[in-house]
Amino acid sequence: MIKKDWHKDIIYQIYPKSFLDTSGNGYGDINGIIQKLDYFTDLGVNCLWLSPVFESPMKDNGYDVSDYLKIDSRFGTNKDMYKLIDEAKSKGIKIMLDLVVNHTSDQHKWFQEALKGKANKYRDYYIWRDDKNEIESIFLGDAWEYDELSKQYYFHLFAKEQPDLNWENIDMRNDIYNMMNFWIDKGVSGFRMDVIEFLGKQPDQLITADGPNLHNYIYEMNRSTFGIRDCITVGESWSATNETAKLYTDPSRNELSMIFRFDHITTFWDEKLGKWNPRKFDLVKFKEILFDRQQKEKQKYWNTLFWGNHDLPRSSSYYIKDEYLDIGSKMMFGITSFMSGTPFIFQGEEIGMSNLPLSPEEYKDIEAVNALSMLQEEGYDKSLAIEMVNKISRDNSRTPMQWANVKNAGFSKVEPWTKINNKFAEINVSNQENKQESVLNFYKQIIKLRKEYIDLILYGDFEPLYINDKELFAYKRHDDENEIKIFANFSPDVKKISFDINQDDIIINNYKTNFFSYKLQPYQIIIVKEKT
Template sequence: MRQTKEFMIEKDWWKRSVVYQIYPKSFLDSNRDGIGDINGIIRKLDYIQKLGADVLWLCPVYQSPQVDNGYDISDYTQIAEQYGTMHDMENLIQECKVRGIKLIMDLVVNHTSDQHPWFVESRKSKNNAYRDFYVWRDEPNELTSNFGGSAWAYDASTGQYYLHFYSKQQPDLNWENPKVRAAVYHMMNFWIEKGISGFRMDVIDLIGKEPDRGIKENGPKLHDYLKEMNRQTFGAKHLLTVGETWGATPEIGHLYSDEAREELSMVFQFEPMNLDKQPGKHRWDLKKLDLTDLKDVMTKWQQSFASSGWNSLFWNNHDLPRIVSRWGNDGPYRERSAKMLATLLHGMKGTPYIYQGEEIGMTHAKFASIDDYPDIETQNMYRARIAAGYSEQEIMHSIQMKARDNARTPMQWDERENGGFSSVRPWMKVNPNYHTINVFNNLADPNSVFYHYQKLIALRKEKAIFTEGTYELLDRDHPNVYAYKRVMGDQELLVVCNFYEQSAVFQYDMGQVRDIRVLLSNYPNSPIQLERFELRPYEAVIYEIKK
């Protein structure tokens, strides 16, 4: 442990933290241009502090042409004008520290913008010093882009194809080139010296790609690169590093996060988030979530990381639709189901992540027109499926349920025009339900979704059992209830959640229980006689049990 001016830094401080994710473009507009910005974030730091989150994850604010909303970076050491200045960024870092909040930034190093000086030079000639910063080939192979179509784009100036696993304006960096890696590490250290506390690593499992062998994710050199990155940048500084790893299994997750391997703190794994798509198809091909499947996957990850490695806990982010509309009930039981889903997740072992608006139960807007869904991936999918003969109704239903745009509607602060996000027309339409679902109303209601999240965060910080206790699934085959225990020594927590709007009967063997009390519930008067009791719609309770 080492003392700094602002923080007492512990090696694994992030195990006891709760992270709040901000999508800057949609958070708060402070300068009346319809786009959220850094000064808007600063204005709301007291709100994040009130919630109880002690880490802020900031989506990209680097200089960018904004083809992919900032994930196409043209200069890693400059701030995009629409978000502010470097002075604003330095002020944000300092204002976070004043409030005991650590700040982590998005690290997007699988690819850059095609306007980055490296790529501008790379495409000039085959002999350019920056040519091998990117992946060039004479002929394309079968690799496909995650945004649809081929992963190769022809560049007429040199008669070769370059690799892009996302848009054509996002060429992939060549991580086999040591000069690329050195340049990335230099950039990371630039931000570490500014005082940030870590990185969320965008699609980090792609940097080990070997395109000539058709290898996209989890390439054989990936972990060598991460070990080198650890040594050259954050390793000795006790920073939070979380890798976005769409293809991770528990075994792969341990390669990233086992402490002895000296790679990352934890990973985002997405196995649970793929359970409502048809097997072997794209996420746009929907199917109803099976609760038993969710229990099995969540339990697998909880048990796999019981004694080593570390996992993240999340339902939402800027790439995922809002959970209350996806797996909850965004109608009459919106608040109950939002609290249930929060309880289910935050009772588990791992570091919880809360995406802006999740803490007030924001929902999908369900816009009727494709024109109201600006994301490049959504637009590409719409055109491709129209051409393939899908019906407009079928496509729009998929978009309303699964598009990334669902997470990106502006934050709903109050009942003023545009939800208090901006006094001018926002870059993206605000969900019309902002008149009722907003921060102001949540803060005024002691039983709101916001205060339920606040209580969950406080419990995690108060009781070590949330961080250190074991996990045991109960009654796996119950069709409506997800229940599990957390145990540490003679302490025990019981988490019981009715996942649906129908009432459900649950039975628990009280055994030698000496004392039982409700730590948190989304209903008043939850029972403490548990041998056989009826859970109300979306009822969720955390019990503390002494035996």
């Protein structure tokens, strides 16, 4: 493995719409991020990934871009963004933008021009057909929308307001590359690439993900933009496997720095209803996937280490029993922080934010609205369908950041764009900053320790322990100088263990009490530094 400086980065994902409102419009904004830069340096992160802040009608919360070169007025101005980039840099913090180039908004000038007729230059920037086929939208329903004026259908893998770009068009690709270079010139340090696996789609062959030209496009993008500018890139691919992940990230291929893989999540999805009816969690299977990434792909595959993001429910609520959310949040971050790869923290995870059940009228996410209808059509009664959606909905992770036990959790002085989690009085940054045993301070402790043993963690040997244990998550990291063992009880029950641990060797414990009597408490994690 060729060592890179960015391997040491710890990346924090900001969902700007819900971070901090300083303008009084109910939406988080760029000035709110600037105001909190010291919060990130204190936490120990050195790179901020911003979910989309470009101009958008917000049909899909910013993932429907109408102008890639203009900051949406809800979030501020281009000058605000330039200021953020500069001030973050002065504090040693990189800025990574979320780049959505599989599709645009139907309000983008390219699509508005395309609607004018088949002879328009921009018509071929999108995918048009005289007849549609059976491909369905990821947001449910038909993936083709009829245009009455031209008597043709345009293709949209997501909402009908998000027409897919035609990556076979070289002019379109060059316009995308010019846009990326614009932002690199302004000082951004990299991009998170939204649904990257769809760029090579060939709808006529019923191919959506991993099309035959996908990696040619990414290579071309690399050589035309970030690859020659020393940027960090991470692609999102829900279809990525061991083999395809290496295609994206093998340094010799000149594509991406790393890739988000989701097979540790999707392996538990229902064959018919997908994520809306997940199968029972199996820790042995879960460990098998994560441990496999640590070993076999070590030389050519750089891991992303994450529990949640804006497309997933709150990870603590998904994996941990409600009465143990605080202690379980600590355990989860401890488990992945000593694995090789780049840790990603999603906004609010560092204080243990949890799911918020909503009524259908409160749904903001188009996917949740569509899923509720779909589940009822499948025969689920409305109350059960609501329960199923509330457990998985992306709305859970997009509630406003909880800064303090004040009105609107300190997020805004006016009514926010979406509902505040009703646990904000107890779960907020202000409460946790001065409490030694808080989730926030545990995160700081773990990050500090990770930095202390960074070479061991990034490049040392990885040895899984207790692979077939249904409750214990354990592994060992070692190199010529150090050995660290991680033991975590991934269950709400006391776990008896068979190994002897010297109390003096424990460097991390998410419980106040000492570890003893060969027992791990519910969701307890201990990290042991062996003397060498």
